[in-house]
Amino acid sequence: MLKIKNLHASVEDKGILRGINLEVNPGEVHAIMGPNGSGKSTLASVIAGKEEYEVEQGEIFFEGEDINELAAEERAHKGVFLSFQYPVEIPGVSVTNFMKTAINETRKAKGLEEMPANEMLKMIREKSELLEIDRKFLSRSLNEGFSGGEKKRNEIFQMAMLEPKLAILDETDSGLDIDALRIVANGVNKLKSKDNAVIVITHYQRLLDYIVPDYVHVLHQGKIVKSGPKELAHELEEKGYDWIKEEANA
Amino acid sequence: MELKDKLVSSFMAFEDHLEASSPIHGIKNQAIKTFEQKGFPSKKDEAWKYTSLKPVLKHNYSLFPKQETAIDYNDIKKYLIHDIDSYKIIFVDGKYSSYLSQTTHEGIDVCLMSAALSKTKYRLIVEHYFNKAATQDSLSSLNTAFSSEGAYIHIPKNKLVEKPIQIIHFATGNEAALMLQPRNLIVVDENSHVQIIERHQSLTDNPVLTNSVTEIFANKRAIVDYYKIQNDNQNASLIDNTFIKQKQESHASVHTFSFGGKLTRNNLNFYQNGERMDSTLKGITIIGDKQHVDHNTLVHHIEPNCESHQDYKGIFGDSATGVFNGKVVVEKEAQKTNAYQSNNNILVSDKATINSKPQLEIFADDVKCSHGCTIGQLDESAMFYMRSRGIPKKEARALLMYAFSNNVLESVKIPEIKTRINKLIANKLGVNIGFDL
Incomplete structure (x- = not known):
């Protein structure tokens, strides 16, 4: 589904990713861990198509197609979704209207008619129940005045609405209390299928108790320095990242 | 002649x-x-x-x-x-x-x-x-x-x-x-x-x-x-x-x-x-080409316990120019005045200009007066956020501009005017925003 080859990327001439190789297949959950500043969020943004990041070298294939030149919205239309670490507040646009616009623009790009209003409402109801979101919440301005937990739940709600093939969860666990973490993880697990894939980016192993990865990759100085099964996450939790850094520098 | x-x-x-x-x-x-x-x-x-x-x-x-x-x-x-x-x-x-x-x-x-x-x-x-x-x-x-x-x-x-x-x-x-x-x-x-x-x-x-x-x-x-x-x-x-x-x-x-x-x-x-009254001055300006819009406002507070609220939003494209000159005078007798003024602008083109000038003349000593003015471009992180959800650049811009000006419409009491203004905004921005306005 996703194939990244020797990816180098920079922002404002500062190299951040220095040769990433990663392959994600349908049905898989990959965790990307690593110390602060290792390039985790940059990798997420580059896959999603943030323009400020310059891809200097390497390729990103999504379902066999090189998506490097595609705009963020085109990648979204193909089924790439990024759950933001810091969701942006957009006063004046309600959650519902934002989702209607996103879904209908995606449908338009695929040559489909707009989703009928009753179908949209039904979908919104189902998905908001999945994330235990109060209906009143949906008429509020997008992310404006939301608590950390509400913002993250809203991200996963959007994911549920857009039904992406590849979901990248960037530090979705940060700022969540244990109840919110459970709700969010539960939502992600219910959306998982053999046809879609998830990349979980996290600093801590905590979220991975709920969203169990098939593979764990450790990012350090813009490179994946170690990959392994889910047990690697536990090892990192116990031993920290220093041994990884030492191994990498050795 | x-x-x-x-x-x-x-x-x-x-x-x-x-x-x-x-x-x-x-x-x-x-x-x-x-x-x-x-x-x-x-x-x-x-x-x-x-x-x-x-x-x-x-x-x-x-x-x-x-x-x-x-x-x-x-x-x-x-x-x-x-x-x-x-x-x-x-x-x-x-x-x-x-x-x-x-x-x-x-x-x-x-x-x-x-x-x-x-x-x-x-x-x-x-x-x-x-x-x-x-x-x-x-x-x-x-x-x-x-x-x-x-x-x-x-x-x-x-x-x-x-x-x-x-x-x-x-x-x-x-x-x-x-x-x-x-x-x-x-x-x-x-x-x-x-x-x-x-x-x-x-x-x-x-x-x-x-x-x-x-x-x-x-x-x-x-x-x-x-x-x-x-x-x-x-x-x-x-x-x-x-x-x-x-x-x-x-x-x-x-x-x-x-x-x-x-x-x-x-x-x-x-x-x-007189006492205990309020004045509201609000505006949305969206212009392009070589258009020019100048808002020159004055609120004269003469007696105590009054309020004024000014909120002007501007979006300027092409070579358009805008002016906001907002003057608030609070006389010595006008204690407990609450005067609020805000002017926010977005320049969507390098050639567009806005001159914003708040003027406060306050002679009373027990008042609340605030003024704020911002001039900026569209928020790039908001743009990326919307585009990553599949909303194309042009529509994302329109939605952001709509959102930027939207709160001025909240105080419009006639729904038909609100609808009309929303349509004018959408027309002006050249897009069909994907939901009922």
Whole structure:
């Protein structure tokens, strides 16, 4: 589904990713861990198509197609979704209207008619129940005045609405209390299928108790320095990242 | 001949039609003298530093259109808020159109300035209020000298006027260039409530210059909500001079939506004579090309325990220029004043300009006054967020701009106006936003 080859990327001439190789297949959950500043969020943004990041070298294939030149919205239309670490507040646009616009623009790009209003409402109801979101919440301005937990739940709600093939969860666990973490993880697990894939980016192993990865990759100085099964996450939790850094520098 | 000279010499001919005994006659004579002495303002005047009238004064304007022109309702329907029941005072090339209008004298007076100026039954009101709020600046004086037509609205006490009143001026383009000087007098007595919509619309690309004066008197506990829709053609310019005198416990609001025209100058002045009242001044400006919109506001707090709220949003594209000059004066006696002012702008082009200048003159020591001004570009992180959800760049921009200006619409009390303004915003931004506005 996703194939990244020797990816180098920079922002404002500062190299951040220095040769990433990663392959994600349908049905898989990959965790990307690593110390602060290792390039985790940059990798997420580059896959999603943030323009400020310059891809200097390497390729990103999504379902066999090189998506490097595609705009963020085109990648979204193909089924790439990024759950933001810091969701942006957009006063004046309600959650519902934002989702209607996103879904209908995606449908338009695929040559489909707009989703009928009753179908949209039904979908919104189902998905908001999945994330235990109060209906009143949906008429509020997008992310404006939301608590950390509400913002993250809203991200996963959007994911549920857009039904992406590849979901990248960037530090979705940060700022969540244990109840919110459970709700969010539960939502992600219910959306998982053999046809879609998830990349979980996290600093801590905590979220991975709920969203169990098939593979764990450790990012350090813009490179994946170690990959392994889910047990690697536990090892990192116990031993920290220093041994990884030492191994990498050795 | 320069426009100024033409105006001054035309006044003599115009004066012949005036009733010499009318109390207004003296006021007009004085006003033309004031204009003759002061002339049109230039960029040397501090209040006109960023707005030059030169390009709009160069045309050879007709001051008195030669013929009356009938226009068809279907051609102008779209410029009206036609989906609600309303009173309408409609002018075509400065002349009242009884065919298009719907006035009333049942309990309230919604009619014509010319009638008010000539009929004895209105004399008391006219003498009491006419030119009592307008200042003696050159443009208002010019209007006063020539004022003969416009809207006259008098709401006696304890009347809730359920139907909004639309005041609309059309220019047909029958004159190669036309100057209009409408004069509106609006008196709202104790406990009464009125909603007014004003619009100036040129039907061709022939140059039109409108120098309008509106005097509004909101008496004790009156509520006045005024909406100005400015979306005129590219060669139409408007100088809007509006003066609002408020008495105790009244509420007055003016919303100005500026999307069109060549040059628009809004001189909006609020005078608070009394306690416990509030004044609201809000505006959305979205312009492009070489359009120019200048908001020059004044709120004069004279007595204690009053509030004012100013909120102006601007989006400027291409080579458009905007000005916001917001002055708040708090007199020494006006303790416990709460004056709030905010002006936020987005420049979507490198060539667009905004000059924003808050002016606070505070002589009282126990007041809350705040002002804030921002000038920025569209938030890139918000753009990426929306695009990552599949919303294309153009629509994302539109949605952001819509969101940026949206909170100004929250205080609009007539849903049909809200819908109309939303549509105008969407049109102006050139997109169909994917949900019902």
